[in-house]
Amino acid sequence: xxxxxxxxxxxxxxxxxxxxxxxxxxxxxxxxxxxxxxxxxxxxxxxxxxxxxxxxxxxxxxxxxxxxxxxxxxxxxxxxxxxxxxxxxxxxxxxxxxxxxxxxxxxxxxxxxxxxxxxxxxxxxxxxxxxxxxxxxxxxx
Amino acid sequence: xxxxxxxxxxxxxxxxxxxxxxxxxxxxxxxxxxxxxxxxxxxxxxxxxxxxxxxxxxxxxxxxxxxxxxxxxxxxxxxxxxxxxxxxxxxxxxxxxxxxxxxxxxxxxxxxxxxxxxxxxxxxxxxxxxxxxxxxxxxxxxxxxxxxxxxxxxxxxxxxxxxxxxxxxxxxxxxxxxxxxxxxxxxxxxxxxxxxxxxxxxxxxxxxxxxxxxxxxxxxxxxxxxxxxxxxxxxxxxxxxxxxxxxxxxxxxxxxxxxxxxxxxxxxxxxxxxxxxxxxxxxxxxxxxxxxxxxxxxxxxxxxxxxxxxxxxxxxxxxxxxxxxxxxxxxxxxxxxxxxxxxxxxxxxxxxxxxxxxxxxxxxxxxxxxxxxxxxxxxxxxxxxxxxxxxxxxxxxxxxxxxx
Numbered sequence: 289x290x291x292x293x294x295x296x297x298x299x300x301x302x303x304x305x306x307x308x309x310x311x312x313x314x315x316x317x318x319x320x321x322x323x324x325x326x327x328x329x330x331x332x333x334x335x336x337x338x339x340x341x342x343x344x345x346x347x348x349x350x351x352x353x354x355x356x357x358x359x360x361x362x363x364x365x366x367x368x369x370x371x372x373x374x375x376x377x378x379x380x381x382x383x384x385x386x387x388x389x390x391x392x393x394x395x396x397x398x399x400x401x402x403x404x405x406x407x408x409x410x411x412x413x414x415x416x417x418x419x420x421x422x423x424x425x426x427x428x429x
Numbered sequence: 430x431x432x433x434x435x436x437x438x439x440x441x442x443x444x445x446x447x448x449x450x451x452x453x454x455x456x457x458x459x460x461x462x463x464x465x466x467x468x469x470x471x472x473x474x475x476x477x478x479x480x481x482x483x484x485x486x487x488x489x490x491x492x493x494x495x496x497x498x499x500x501x502x503x504x505x506x507x508x509x510x511x512x513x514x515x516x517x518x519x520x521x522x523x524x525x526x527x528x529x530x531x532x533x534x535x536x537x538x539x540x541x542x543x544x545x546x547x548x549x550x551x552x553x554x555x556x557x558x559x560x561x562x563x564x565x566x567x568x569x570x571x572x573x574x575x576x577x578x579x580x581x582x583x584x585x586x587x588x589x590x591x592x593x594x595x596x597x598x599x600x601x602x603x604x605x606x607x608x609x610x611x612x613x614x615x616x617x618x619x620x621x622x623x624x625x626x627x628x629x630x631x632x633x634x635x636x637x638x639x640x641x642x643x644x645x646x647x648x649x650x651x652x653x654x655x656x657x658x659x660x661x662x663x664x665x666x667x668x669x670x671x672x673x674x675x676x677x678x679x680x681x682x683x684x685x686x687x688x689x690x691x692x693x694x695x696x697x698x699x700x701x702x703x704x705x706x707x708x709x710x711x712x713x714x715x716x717x718x719x720x721x722x723x724x725x726x727x728x729x730x731x732x733x734x735x736x737x738x739x740x741x742x743x744x745x746x747x748x749x750x751x752x753x754x755x756x757x758x759x760x761x762x763x764x765x766x767x768x769x770x771x772x773x774x775x776x777x778x779x780x781x782x783x784x785x786x787x788x789x790x791x792x793x794x795x796x797x798x799x800x801x802x803x804x805x806x807x808x809x810x811x812x813x814x815x816x817x818x819x820x821x822x823x824x825x826x827x828x829x830x831x832x833x
Contacts, residue, residue, distance in 0.1 A: 309448065309780050310780075310831070313776075313777065313780065313831065314831060317773075317831055317832060341771070341772040341775075341787060341788045341803060342770060342772040343802075362770055362802065363770035363772040363773050364769075364770060364773050364832055365772065365773045365776050365777075366772065
């Protein structure tokens with residue numbers, strides 16, 4: 289099991305403790321309110337992933353062989369889900385990021401947040417995360 | 430008196446459960462639900478009379494043609510037009526606007542002006558931008574006041590002999606403001622300005638009479654009138670429609686085709702190229718019957734009562750920020766809650782079974798003017814109730830507490 293899969297399983301396990309949606313959403317809102325490692329100088333258009341409704345800014349850095357992601361959103365719910373995505377993808381190798389399957393979102397019952405109508409930029413964020421990983425991989429040769 | 434139980438029972442979709450909650454449908458400005466009278470008509474059409482119209486000599490084609498034309502007659506009477514030739518069936522409001530914004534290019538030249546307002550839906554902006562690009566006409570925009578009303582002084586100032594078309598919404602889909610169409614038309618009549626009204630948000634909520642309003646064009650969609658999607662109406666004064674060139678070419682709109690030259694059919698066929706949405710048009714007729722049976726004046730009164738009830742409740746909420754505070758409003762309420770993102774509220778309300786619209790509601794310039802990234806919009810229809818509004822406000826305060 290790769291580290292990406294392991295973290296996903298941990299998240300699924302953690303969220304399965306909640307018996308109703310309110311608890312689950314309160315947990316996400318809590319995550320969304322937490323301080324995050326995001327440098328506000330990246331809050332400009334070139335780092336913006338435009339959803340129709342909530343905005344997401346994303347940038348990535350490489351530390352040795354690992355990639356770290358930093359993201360921010362103006363909506364708390366989106367920011368909460370972002371926190372989960374970053375937990376999964378940050379500090380992983382480009383290969384592990386590129387090859388990862390993202391099934392935890394479905395398992396924790398948040399798949400609707402990725403649908404087109406939600407238009408919250410999360411789907412594009414995942415795509416962008418993989419693009420960053422591909423970019424770093426190529427750079428590393 | 431409105432037979433409320435009967436109305437609710439015509440909408441089986443209202444019994445749908447969302448996340449174990451009863452659905453509360455407050456997104457009527459986006460689309461209204463469809464009563465069984467209308468859905469039965471669609472089923473009946475495909476089970477018993479499906480055929481192409483205006484062509485065949487056979488039984489099915491004849492009854493379908495008759496029902497189709499019957500719908501046209503119903504629309505004509507419903508909006509107080511003088512002739513059936515003035516009723517063109519389209520794909521919807523957007524299609525109707527594009528038709529005129531395209532065909533009217535023939536009469537526009539460099540330096541002419543097209544006037545719209547800041548509260549227009551993108552559908553009543555973009556077609557005119559395209560029209561302006563093609564013809565060299567200038568697009569002028571009337572301001573909206575902070576209450577969310579058309580700035581009539583500004584409108585008067587902008588109107589001049591170069592203004593060829595004025596295109597304004599009857600009711601704002603975001604602010605809910607009911608615009609003073611008769612007054613606006615009177616101002617436009619000082620010049621040779623044609624008046625086009627986007628009636629998408631008005632048609633199901635108050636009596637509309639195009640002759641009394643004295644407008645040149647009026648359009649709306651069936652799906653905001655308890656009818657199906659994909660069907661709309663363009664009303665145009667006969668003498669103007671006569672002069673306009675066809676919008677699209679194809680079957681139905683021709684009189685005689687040779688490779689050298691084609692002559693066009695008479696109104697309204699000239700603007701109805703191709704096989705139309707026959708079942709949809711017939712179903713639109715049923716939707717109009719449904720509305721008329723209830724009575725639009727009573728509908729207006731009822732929805733106004735709902736809006737008043739809503740306002741009484743929202744006025745008590747200190748963190749509620751309304752968008753659109755005109756005293757002359759239809760049952761549409763857009764708002765934000767202080768320091769909370771509209772998307773977060775929308776997601777939480779959805780989990781409680783409430784369908785509202787969040788975002789910019791296709792009025793980005795209007796939101797931008799007031800520095801809003803988006804709003805939450807609750808919009809009401811004939812089947813909504815005061816108790817649904819009470820439930821909505823309970824959920825809203827629950828959602829706010831979760832987020833703030």
